[in-house]
Amino acid sequence: MSDYVATRTFAELPLSEELRRAIAEKGYTAPTPVQAAVLEPILAGKDLIVRSKTGTGKTAAFGIPLIERIPVGTKHVAAVALCNTRELALQVAEELASLSKYKGLEVVTIYGGASAEEQMRALDRGAAIVVGTPGRVQDLFDRGRLKFDQVQTCVLDEADEMLGAGFFEDVTRILNSLPKSRQTLLFSATVPPDIEQLVQTYLKNPETILLSGDVFTVDHIDNVIIDVVDQYPKPRNLLYLLERENPDSAIIFCNTRTDTELIANVLNRHGLDAEMLNGDLAQKDRERVMGRIKKGELRFMVATDLAARGIDISDLTHVINYSLPEDPAVYLHRVGRTGRIGKKGTALSLVTGAEIMTLSTLQKKFGIKFRQMTLPSPEEAKSLWTDRAIKELRDAMSTGMAFEAYLPLAKDLAGKEERLSLLAYALKYFFTHHRMERAQMRSAGEEKLDAQADEKAAQEFHASHARKGGRGEKSERGPRGERGAREAGGSSGRREGAPAREKRPPREASAQSTASSSPANGDASAAPVDPNAPVQPAAPVDRVKLYVTAGAEQGWDNEKLATAISGLAGQPRDTVLAIDVKPRHAYVVVKPDAHAAYLAKNGATLGEAAVSIEVARPRRR
Ligand SMILES: Nc1ncnc2c1ncn2[C@@H]1O[C@H](COP(=O)(O)OP(=O)(O)OP(=O)(O)O)[C@@H](O)[C@H]1O
Numbered sequence: 182m183s184d185y186v187a188t189r190t191f192a193e194l195p196l197s198e199e200l201r202r203a204i205a206e207k208g209y210t211a212p213t214p215v216q217a218a219v220l221e222p223i224l225a226g227k228d229l230i231v232r233s234k235t236g237t238g239k240t241a242a243f244g245i246p247l248i249e250r251i252p253v254g255t256k257h258v259a260a261v262a263l264c265n266t267r268e269l270a271l272q273v274a275e276e277l278a279s280l281s282k283y284k285g286l287e288v289v290t291i292y293g294g295a296s297a298e299e300q301m302r303a304l305d306r307g308a309a310i311v312v313g314t315p316g317r318v319q320d321l322f323d324r325g326r327l328k329f330d331q332v333q334t335c336v337l338d339e340a341d342e343m344l345g346a347g348f349f350e351d352v353t354r355i356l357n358s359l360p361k362s363r364q365t366l367l368f369s370a371t372v373p374p375d376i377e378q379l380v381q382t383y384l385k386n387p388e389t390i391l392l393s394g395d396v397f398t399v400d401h402i403d404n405v406i407i408d409v410v411d412q413y414p415k416p417r418n419l420l421y422l423l424e425r426e427n428p429d430s431a432i433i434f435c436n437t438r439t440d441t442e443l444i445a446n447v448l449n450r451h452g453l454d455a456e457m458l459n460g461d462l463a464q465k466d467r468e469r470v471m472g473r474i475k476k477g478e479l480r481f482m483v484a485t486d487l488a489a490r491g492i493d494i495s496d497l498t499h500v501i502n503y504s505l506p507e508d509p510a511v512y513l514h515r516v517g518r519t520g521r522i523g524k525k526g527t528a529l530s531l532v533t534g535a536e537i538m539t540l541s542t543l544q545k546k547f548g549i550k551f552r553q554m555t556l557p558s559p560e561e562a563k564s565l566w567t568d569r570a571i572k573e574l575r576d577a578m579s580t581g582m583a584f585e586a587y588l589p590l591a592k593d594l595a596g597k598e599e600r601l602s603l604l605a606y607a608l609k610y611f612f613t614h615h616r617m618e619r620a621q622m623r624s625a626g627e628e629k630l631d632a633q634a635d636e637k638a639a640q641e642f643h644a645s646h647a648r649k650g651g652r653g654e655k656s657e658r659g660p661r662g663e664r665g666a667r668e669a670g671g672s673s674g675r676r677e678g679a680p681a682r683e684k685r686p687p688r689e690a691s692a693q694s695t696a697s698s699s700p701a702n703g704d705a706s707a708a709p710v711d712p713n714a715p716v717q718p719a720a721p722v723d724r725v726k727l728y729v730t731a732g733a734e735q736g737w738d739n740e741k742l743a744t745a746i747s748g749l750a751g752q753p754r755d756t757v758l759a760i761d762v763k764p765r766h767a768y769v770v771v772k773p774d775a776h777a778a779y780l781a782k783n784g785a786t787l788g789e790a791a792v793s794i795e796v797a798r799p800r801r802r
């Protein structure tokens with residue numbers, strides 16, 4: 182038996198047809214050891230304390246038998262699962278909802294920061310399973326809207342945290358309000374012995390099931406420590422580390438909210454895609470950031486321990502500790518966000534002398550074997566950066582866009598005194614433009630594809646006309662926002678160490694890169710600019726056209742949408758210069774200085790739906 186596959190199969194487990202179907206639909210072909218081990222005791226109504234490593238499927242381990250014990254079509258609350266964060270509650274609820282799909286059971290998530298009214302309505306509709314955070318669960322119970330009298334099972338996910346100092350009062354109040362006859366289940370990757378004593382008060386003859394023995398390490402996770410170099414600031418250490426490791430995706434854990442903000446800003450300023458996640462964010466932003474990292478749309482989530490426990494991101498390749506957590510157990514949870522269900526993962530920790538105690542506890546108590554890595558020198562980091570940047574340029578060049586017409590200009594430019602600034606500006610524009618375009622392509626939804634089909638047809642039509650001798654029109658893509666100007670996390674108005682606003686580019690350079698004449702649009706079919714023609718100074722960019730997935734069918738009209746979207750972006754109403762609401766999308770023309778604030782709200786909730794906000798594709802008419 183490995184940590185991830187049990188010796189028994191699902192076929193050998195006593196499961197109803199409804200559960201078998203739901204499990205198969207989720208793509209689970211074999212139970213994990215914890216799922217096989219706890220099934221019968223839970224079905225028998227026993228109280229349990231269960232320890233199993235991170236990413237071993239504990240949610241379904243309690244979920245499957247919990248659902249199995251509730252009769253088909255039950256319309257009263259029969260099970261309550263408590264979680265330590267709203268994000269985890271949402272995730273657990275999703276898993277339980279998919280597992281209970283064929284049993285006709287409603288699952289409702291009860292958590293702070295979202296409408297209590299809606300949650301109460303869901304309860305009134307006859308929810309059978311409640312997943313929630315303790316504060317709001319208690320609140321709705323106190324208001325008489327959440328009934329506990331028929332609850333037969335209560336789960337504490339992340340049980341050691343739920344019975345720790347932060348939640349103890351709330352959680353024990355709830356436990357005391359539940360029927361005495363209920364079954365109580367405690368699940369976590371870490372269950373310290375003192376908890377086992379404490380729980381004697383709340384559990385009846387509990388059975389303890391320890392799947393992971395005394396060794397906590399997850400074999401698939403490579404634990405690496407990197408000594409912080411004092412010669413330069415710590416954020417720079419992180420940048421060098423990212424240069425060396427070049428992770429596909431990572432959660433970067435910080436010990437404070439201030440650090441998450443600082444680091445997200447530093448990464449953004451260096452052109453890296455990062456957003457912060459901490460308790461200061463509005464709930465809708467927390468959900469947006471979590472949604473982006475789960476969908477693989479966000480490369481770096483810079484988080485506090487809000488994301489340390491339970492959060493399941495299937496393909497996260499790296500966890501990075503900007504600082505080690507004070508509590509060694511938290512280290513196990515943090516690094517367990519990678520290497521899920523037997524996949525490989527890497528945990529990188531920047532370590533200073535002051536953290537030596539934590540390190541030695543991790544080695545001695547949890548048996549973690551660390552591999553040591555050194556940071557690249559500033560020169561090495563620089564050359565790694567240069568090599569990667571050149572590769573990105575070469576890759577982009579190989580897409581077939583004709584650029585040879587610019588060679589004479591490049592030659593002239595090389596002879597100018599300000600050649601470095603001109604080149605730097607062109608590079609800055611390229612990297613910003615290129616990365617935003619790739620991000621947009623990744624996040625483009627089907628609806629957008631539909632809406633753009635006609636534009637594509639129009640583009641092809643015009644491109645073919647251009648090839649036939651017409652003047653090749655260039656993209657009218659708006660100027661790309663200075664990426665650093667985007668607020669990490671969206672809701673916090675304060676930015677630490679923000680760079681000075683970049684100066685308007687020199688005219689010659691902007692002539693090639695502003696709205697009306699960008700050559701960097703990857704459009705191989707566009708006719709090249711006449712190399713001998715004098716370079717036209719660009720018209721100053723005075724507007725940016727945005728494509729927004731909110732339309733008349735969702736009840737928007739021009740005025741309503743202009744007010745709502747400027748409010749969402751935290752911008753004055755007059756930053757919207759023009760607006761055109763179509764049935765299922767809208768074009769919103771905004772002032773250039775404000776457009777980054779609008780783009781930063783891509784994915785946020787507008788009205789009642791998540792909205793996509795992007796720079797509009799050109800219509801070449
Ligand atoms: N039997 C199974 N076969 C394949 N995948 C599974 C199975 N059970 C669960 N999974 C998947 O494994 C991942 C981890 O599951 P889960 O989040 O429940 O782990 P966990 O043990 O609760 O971890 P943590 O300690 O971090 O909370 C999820 O993506 C889940 O969908």
Ligand SMILES: [Mg+2]
Nearest residue numbers: 239240338491
């Ligand atoms: Mg879990």
